[in-house]
Amino acid sequence: MASSSDTSITLxxxxxxxxxxxxxLIPxxxxxxxxxxxxxxxxxxxHDILAANRLDLDAAQAEVDAGRMSSSLLKRLDLTSSPDKWDAMIQGVKDVAALPDPTGVVNYAKQLDDGLDLYRVSCPIGVLLVIFEARPEVVVNIAALAIKSGNAAILKGGKESTHSVTLLSRVISTALSSTTLPSILIQSIRTRADVSALLTLDQxxxxxxxxxxxxxxxxxxNxxxxPVMGHADGLCSVYLDESANLEKALRVILDSKTNYPAACNSAETLIIHTSVLQNIWPKVATALLDASVELLCDAPSLSALQTLSPAPSNLNTRVRLAPQDAYDTEHLTLTLSxxxxxxxxxAIVHINEHGSHHTETIVTESSDAASAFCRGVDSAGAFVNASTRFADGFRYGFGTEVGISTGRIHARGPVGLEGLVSYKYVMKSVGDGGHIVGEFGTGGKKYKHTNIGATSVPFL
Amino acid sequence: MASSSDTSITLxxxxxxxxxxxxxLIPxxxxxxxxxxxxxxxxxxxHDILAANRLDLDAAQAEVDAGRMSSSLLKRLDLTSSPDKWDAMIQGVKDVAALPDPTGVVNYAKQLDDGLDLYRVSCPIGVLLVIFEARPEVVVNIAALAIKSGNAAILKGGKESTHSVTLLSRVISTALSSTTLPSILIQSIRTRADVSALLTLDQxxxxxxxxxxxxxxxxxxNxxxxPVMGHADGLCSVYLDESANLEKALRVILDSKTNYPAACNSAETLIIHTSVLQNIWPKVATALLDASVELLCDAPSLSALQTLSPAPSNLNTRVRLAPQDAYDTEHLTLTLSxxxxxxxxxAIVHINEHGSHHTETIVTESSDAASAFCRGVDSAGAFVNASTRFADGFRYGFGTEVGISTGRIHARGPVGLEGLVSYKYVMKSVGDGGHIVGEFGTGGKKYKHTNIGATSVPFL
Structure with missing residues (x-):
């Protein structure tokens, strides 16, 4: 059985x-x-897709009833959970189609010699293996991104969405088979064993x-x-500098923490300069408590609240001393360390050591502090007086988002279609005899390295 | 012992x-x-460096005498093996210093809202672990590249060059300690166990x-x-198309094979369209044989030579039927499959299956064939009527070469200083109140996404 399955996975x-x-070779x-x-x-x-989705939902409902699945997961499975979810999925494909072609773009071009022009041109990466959980509409989104960027993709959804994902994938293949592209550009697999087998096939x-x-x-x-492109944690911080403006502090911290606490670009840690512990921090804390945020404080920030008169409401129920692991925890809820x-x-040293290199923001009126923070913080995003929640491919203007990378190789931060392309060098010799390196060097020809102003390759 | 060593490696x-x-934080x-x-x-x-090098050479000479080391390896160890080797090493550092700064360069900038400007700016990657063999001058080259691009580096040379590399690394640290940069930016380690320990420290x-x-x-x-950036094989091919020009075929194939057979961008396989087996191939084969190339032929290409009259000289000694693994072998010598x-x-299918995705060239007079070849060949370089040996960072005009990548993530093909940088997003809110995402969306503000024409970040 294992070897037969391995064979089919290799196929x-x-x-x-x-x-x-x-x-x-296809335009x-x-x-x-x-x-x-x-x-x-x-x-x-x-109709058939929603029926397949219903099968997944019925199975999931049984899991929820048995206490083995959360109702939020069930909701994410449901392609009809909101009235516009289906239309949004369709519109997403249209939006991706309308984006500029990320391939065929020249970003380096030099004439090496008379009649010898070199072009570095963007091209697809090849075969992508995309592994995702729960939300079945992701299969459509990823397939659209892969096709738009000229890649092939093998997709593995969560086991809860098997019926939905399998049918969606089959419908996509059917659609491809009515075009000049191979229908097998998009395939899906079902099991973790399939994933394990594919992870060995780096050829x-x-x-x-x-x-x-x-x-x-x-x-x-492991x-x-x-190569793996995925974001691990989203442990983002806001730093309240000694020159922070109160109104900006309130707005940026509240938005970073409460706008969508489950998102990876939400703030998990607030770092406060001691000089603003007595004036700005109590007002920020009161606003956070009013917004139902739980505060895990170190001794000085806790003490600054305890000595207030009158004491903030919820001081006893929503504020406590931070446990050991607070500053290494991605809460994803209304909790703030x-x-x-x-x-x-x-602050910079703490962020670089305990953060996840995702996105950090400083609240400051000092341009020196802003510059040092943006240079010193080793994260994909470093903001000044702006919410960490801006770290997002759509907000950055990419038109779409493949994911957010906390790695720093290939793609970093929110990743648009550019993250799904590589490049290749193409070069054509024009004239007699072809070009050879043996004619260059001591006593011979010299490389010209003249810039060529081209945005696409004329001979492709 | 193991735990003490692990501790020092972690340090x-x-x-x-x-x-x-x-x-x-340093300019x-x-x-x-x-x-x-x-x-x-x-x-x-x-004087001291050459004395340290002499210690390595003496030890290596003993290995060579005992038949445990090749004399070519000994030569690569020797910092005085050619009269200008030392000066070339020094000049290499000066050349790197003179290159444009690869960091601080903006390659995407958008105004998201009034007073909210986003910049994607190139920045160093972080800490590089560079593992190399034999040639001790590589430590100087790599240190220069790492420093120029703002990275820290930990270097591991071959065990044959321990004395040379350790002293070169110490001299570099001494030089750094007379600057505002930390002297510990460049460090070296000595053993494979040290490498193994570092490979676990992805934080x-x-x-x-x-x-x-x-x-x-x-x-x-494994x-x-x-992330690993290294090239594995260099199995490059030349394809002789049916419309190939004889002179170009001779020049390009000879240069690709014989200019420097030990280089990764030398050709290892010649692919011939059957239609030129009788006219072009015999002349190419004769020229290759005259250049002392050994030919591992498939049956049709062998037969085309055997039926020639007169038979090429060396036909019996330098031409034979290709063994099973010929087309998967990087010869690195004067042997051609x-x-x-x-x-x-x-030809394209063969190259994509058996090649190493490094560099391939087509000899053709057909622009359609040239275009199809360049599109279809899934390699870092695809050339038309030009030697595979052009695939090189200096020849491409990068001024330096970090290596050649046959991967397609982050960097592909010859890699210049650009391969040692990543990027980050920085954004500053100007004006009152800071910027928050809660004000955007349905019924609220819209993202402007206006292009900003900037090559550097004004507030860094």
Whole structure:
């Protein structure tokens, strides 16, 4: 059984690679047609897709009733949980289709010699293995991104969404088969064993994109030679500088913590310069408590609240001494760890040691402090007087978001379609005899390295 | 012992990270000063460095005498093996110092709202672990590249060059200590056990760069969660299209194979369209044989030579039927595998399956064939009528070369200083109240996403 399954998994990977390679000879306009076909086929199969989704929901409801699944997970499974969810999924494909083509873009071009022009041109990466949880509409989103960027993709959804994901994936293949692109560009797999088998096939799989829990990402990183693009934690901080403005402090901290606490770009830690413990911090704390935030304070920040008169409401129920692990915890709820520091430098050191290199913000009126913070904080995002919640591909203007990377290789921070492309160098010799390196060097020709002003490759 | 060694290795990694973080607050001009100091200190310590090198050479000579080391390895160890080797090493540092700063460069900038400007700006990656073999001058080269790009580096040379590398590394630290940069930005380690310990410390090490054998690279990829940038094979091909021009074929194939056979960008396989087996191939084969190349032929290409009259000289001694593994072998010598195909498409499929995704070239007069080849070949370089040997950072105009990557994540093909930088997003809110996402969306503000024409960040 194991070997038969391994064989079929190898076939999936191999056929994905072959489909990718074959697709490189097809004009990129075919990808736009394919995305249009996908929206048509999704609408045509809406009834069946929602019926498959119903099967997943019924199974999930039984799990919820038995106390083995949360009702929030159930809600995320449901393609009809809000009236516009289906239409939003369809619109998402149309939006991706309308984005500029991320491939074929020249970002370096030099004439090396008369008749010898070199171009570095963006191109797809190859075969993506995307692993995600729960929300079945992600399969449509990822397929659209993969097709738009010219990649092949193998998709693995959560086991709770098997019926939905399998049918969505099949509908996408059907749509592809009515185009000039190979229908096998998008495939899906069902089990963790399939994932494990694919993680060993680095000759076929070029990039793994896990979208899920921290432990999922690290498990995958530990078990493959294939590059992994995934974000682990989102432990973001706000630093209240000694020159902070009260109104900005209130607005930025409240938004960073309470706008959407379950998001990875929400603040988990508030770092306060001691000099503002007595004036700004009590007002910030009161606003946070009024917004139902629980505060895990270090001794100085706790003491600053305890000595207030009158004491803030909820002081006894919603404020407590921070436990040992508070500053290493991604709460993802209305809980905020609070730390006091005596200098900007200490804040930077703390963030670099305890944060997740995602996004940090400083509240300050000092341009020197702003500059030092943005330089010193080793994170994908460093903001001044702006909410950490801005760290998002749509807000950054990418039109879409593949994920948010806390790594710093290939892509960092919110990742748009650019994260799904690589580049290659193409060069054409024009004239007699071709070009050879033996004619260059001591006593011979010299490399010109003249810039070429081109945005695409003329001979491709 | 093991735990004490692990502790000291952790300290090395931790101090490298701390030095990196500290250096981010220092103006990048300090890096130019540091490179100048390094050249001064190298010259001042030339006598001692060559004495240390002599110790390595004496030990190596004993190994060579005992038949345990090749004399070519001994030569690569020798910092005086050619009259200008020392000066070339010093000049290399000066050349790197003179290159444009790869950090601080803005490559995406948008105004999200009035008073809210977002910049994506290039920045160092962090701590690099560089593992290389034999040639001790590489430590100087790598240190210069790391410093220029603002990274910290931990270096591990071959055990044959321990004395040379340790002293070179110490001289570099001494040079750094006379600057505002931390002297601990560049450190060296000595043993494989040290490397193994560092490969587990992904909280401190951001990128591993192995420069050595295929097996070294794969072993490292298999034993770490840290991203690895290294090239494995260099199995490059030349494809002789049906419309090939004879003169171009001769020049490009000879240069690709014989200009420097030990280089990774030399051709290992020649693929021939059947239609040119009788006219072009015999002349190419004769020229290759005259250049002392051994040919491992498939049946049709062998037969085309055997039926020639007169038979090429060396036909019996230098031409034979290709063994099973010929097309998967990186010869690195004057040996060439020869394969016949019936179509361009078959050539592309063969290259994508058997090549190493490094560099391939087509000899053709057809622009359609050239375009299809460049699109279809899934390699870092795809050339038309030009030698594979052009695939090189200096020839491409980068001014330096960190290595050549056959991966397609982060960097592909010859890698210049750009391969040693990442980027971060910085954003500053100007005006009253700071910026919060809660004010955007349905019924609220809209994101402007207006392009900002800036090449550097005004507030850093």
């Amino acid at each position: 999936i990977a191999k056929s994905a690679k072959a489909a990718f390679e074959q697709s490189q 990129s306009t075919a990808r736009i047609d394919a995305l249009a076909q996908i929206t048509i086929q999704l609408e045509a199969n809406k 076929y799989i070029d990039l793994v994109i896990p979208r899920g829990s921290n432990s999922l990402v690290r498990n995958i990183q 078990s493959t030679r294939i 609070v730390l006091t520091v005596t200098s900007l430098q200490s | 090395i990694a931790k101090s490298a990270k701390a030095a990196f973080e500290q250096s981010q 990048s001009t300090a890096r130019i000063d540091a490179l100048a100091q390094i050249t001064i200190q190298l010259e001042a310590n030339k 401190y090490i951001d990128l591993v760069i192995p420069r050595g054998s295929n097996s070294l690279v794969r072993n490292i990829q 034993s770490t969660r840290i 020869v394969l016949t195909v019936t179509s361009l498409q078959s």
